[in-house]
Amino acid sequence: xxxxxxxxxxxxCLAATCAASSVVANTxxxxxxxxxxxxxxxxxxxxxxxxxxxNLRLRNPQPPKPWAGTLDANGIPQSCPQLKLDGDLMLGxxxxxxxxxxxxxxxxxxxxxxxxxxxxxxGFVLGSADEFGLYDGTxxxxxxxxxxxxxxxxxxxxxxxxxxxxxxxxxNNATGNMGLLDQQMALRWTRENIANFGGDxxxxxxxxxxxxxxxxxxxxxxxxxxxxxxxxxMESGSCNSPQFFRNQKxxxxxxxxxxxxxxxxxxxxxxxxxxxxxxxxxxxxSILDWLDPxxxxxxxxxxxEGRLPASSLRGNAPQGMHHISDVLAAANPDxxxxxxxxxxxxxxxxxxxxxxxxxxDGVNLPVLPLAAIRSGxxxxxxxxxxSNKNEASILAPLLPIVVKGASFDYDxxxxxxxxxxxxxxxxxxxxxxxxxxxxxxxxxxxYKNNFWRMAQLFTHYFFSCDVRRAMRSVASQQSSAWxxxxxxxxxxxxxxxxxxxxxxxxxxxAFVFGNQWPPIVHDFDAxxxxxx
Numbered sequence: 209x210x211x212x213x214x215x216x217x218x219x220x221c222l223a224a225t226c227a228a229s230s231v232v233a234n235t236x237x238x239x240x241x242x243x244x245x246x247x248x249x250x251x252x253x254x255x256x257x258x259x260x261x262x263n264l265r266l267r268n269p270q271p272p273k274p275w276a277g278t279l280d281a282n283g284i285p286q287s288c289p290q291l292k293l294d295g296d297l298m299l300g301x302x303x304x305x306x307x308x309x310x311x312x313x314x315x316x317x318x319x320x321x322x323x324x325x326x327x328x329x330x331g332f333v334l335g336s337a338d339e340f341g342l343y344d345g346t347x348x349x350x351x352x353x354x355x356x357x358x359x360x361x362x363x364x365x366x367x368x369x370x371x372x373x374x375x376x377x378x379x380n381n382a383t384g385n386m387g388l389l390d391q392q393m394a395l396r397w398t399r400e401n402i403a404n405f406g407g408d409x410x411x412x413x414x415x416x417x418x419x420x421x422x423x424x425x426x427x428x429x430x431x432x433x434x435x436x437x438x439x440x441x442m443e444s445g446s447c448n449s450p451q452f453f454r455n456q457k458x459x460x461x462x463x464x465x466x467x468x469x470x471x472x473x474x475x476x477x478x479x480x481x482x483x484x485x486x487x488x489x490x491x492x493x494s495i496l497d498w499l500d501p502x503x504x505x506x507x508x509x510x511x512x513e514g515r516l517p518a519s520s521l522r523g524n525a526p527q528g529m530h531h532i533s534d535v536l537a538a539a540n541p542d543x544x545x546x547x548x549x550x551x552x553x554x555x556x557x558x559x560x561x562x563x564x565x566x567x568x569d570g571v572n573l574p575v576l577p578l579a580a581i582r583s584g585x586x587x588x589x590x591x592x593x594x595s596n597k598n599e600a601s602i603l604a605p606l607l608p609i610v611v612k613g614a615s616f617d618y619d620x621x622x623x624x625x626x627x628x629x630x631x632x633x634x635x636x637x638x639x640x641x642x643x644x645x646x647x648x649x650x651x652x653x654x655y656k657n658n659f660w661r662m663a664q665l666f667t668h669y670f671f672s673c674d675v676r677r678a679m680r681s682v683a684s685q686q687s688s689a690w691x692x693x694x695x696x697x698x699x700x701x702x703x704x705x706x707x708x709x710x711x712x713x714x715x716x717x718a719f720v721f722g723n724q725w726p727p728i729v730h731d732f733d734a735x736x737x738x739x740x
Contacts, residue, residue, distance in 0.1 A: 329418025421445020
């Protein structure tokens with residue numbers, strides 16, 4: 209009822225054409241002005257770190273410089289630099305370290321509300337604290353009487369490049385976790401300043417989804433995050449995934465190759481000077497060339513014969529190749545492509561380019577988070593974690609693109625190739641043995657088709673099994689541990705049948721924030737609205 213009342217209050221304000229009133233709060237760096245619309249009071253652009261530009265690029269975050277007077281903290285901040293797969297490839301800018309705050313309007317003087325800090329997902333390659341309004345904290349704040357804080361953090365090479373030269377520059381041999389240290393600084397800002405916004409700084413919960421969930425587990429294990437939060441929620445994350453947690457040697461080797469790809473193949477201080485001289489676009493686009501000089505075009509179209517257009521939607525595909533959006537559209541069982549107007553916003557979610565990971569550097573992340581939890585060397589706060597029933601149904605359509613030789617027919621050979629890809633560093637005999645054993649665990653007779661067979665396998669591999677491993681260890685050390693499974697089927701994209709993707713990766717976010725997805729993605733019915 210509270211969310212309905214809040215909505216009615218907002219409509220009444222619109223009907224009366226009343227303007228939002230300004231509200232000023234103090235931070236340790238200066239005063240910030242936000243707005244109060246009668247439903248929530250919100251500040252949309254509060255700096256929590258100095259802009260990581262110029263000589264601060266690739267450095268750990270630094271405190272912002274104090275300012276005189278009152279800073280206008282309205283207006284949505286730009287996202288941190290990330291790729292798009294259409295036309296102009298870059299979205300956002302490097303001056304991006306701002307956070308957003310929502311609190312219920314009309315709080316009583318002296319009232320202190322619990323605080324929740326949101327860490328967005330996106331594979332460490334995309335996402336923002338706004339995400340086209342999907343993470344708007346209005347409904348969550350008013351329905352549950354909490355204060356929501358949502359910071360941006362650096363992505364891609366700008367947030368996760370790991371180099372010995374950077375480690376030497378920090379003075380403590382730490383490298384590769386700049387984006388996560390951005391989050392850490394935002395948590396410190398919250399602990400030190402949120403009381404001035406009506407928040408209880410002794411009741412701070414961090415919560416995040418996907419890469420944001422991996423981030424939650426990073427903070428549980430990071431000594432530098434100890435004492436900055438009081439509870440944690442991990443949605444569809446992992447404490448052990450090799451996709452998002454890697455050893456320092458591996459990340460440094462990858463980073464050296466990346467640097468060489470943009471003309472910075474030297475070593476020593478000149479390497480850092482070179483990297484800081486490159487354009488933001490170079491720091492993003494070069495990863496495409498590093499992975500595949502033809503990206504976002506691909507010739508991995510086996511199984512789609514006769515279903516692909518004669519030429520790319522963009523009209524400039526290399527001979528014999530098709531734009532990734534054409535391939536995904538042709539693979540769609542319904543045969544309908546994502547509308548052109550939404551491609552810039554939604555297609556990056558499907559991009560199979562997630563090369564960046566947190567670095568186990570021995571300092572900011574001493575060991576893998578799961579190892580830290582098992583050893584008892586972690587934050588030991590109340591912890592809720594879980595996954596969605598069909599997480600990987602949104603990822604399985606990409607497997608024929610990223611697994612060489614795989615087919616969009618999802619034949620048995622594609623299943624074998626996909627399993628082998630997970631353990632590709634093992635010996636041929638071991639790969640064969642593990643593949644055969646896995647196929648026995650996921651017999652084809654148990655699934656409608658191989659698509660769902662692979663979707664379930666990957667759901668377990670990347671999400672639910674890792675979550676349960678972590679929660680078993682947490683529950684052995686404390687009683688405040690809860691495991692959930694999100695099971696609510698939603699239609700996805702243009703009203704396709706509900707069982708096409710089911711309870712897919714990220715589908716719970718709408719219910720967490722109480723915000724509906726755009727109707728073309730999912731048309732929320734009365735039951736959905738009630739659940740919100």
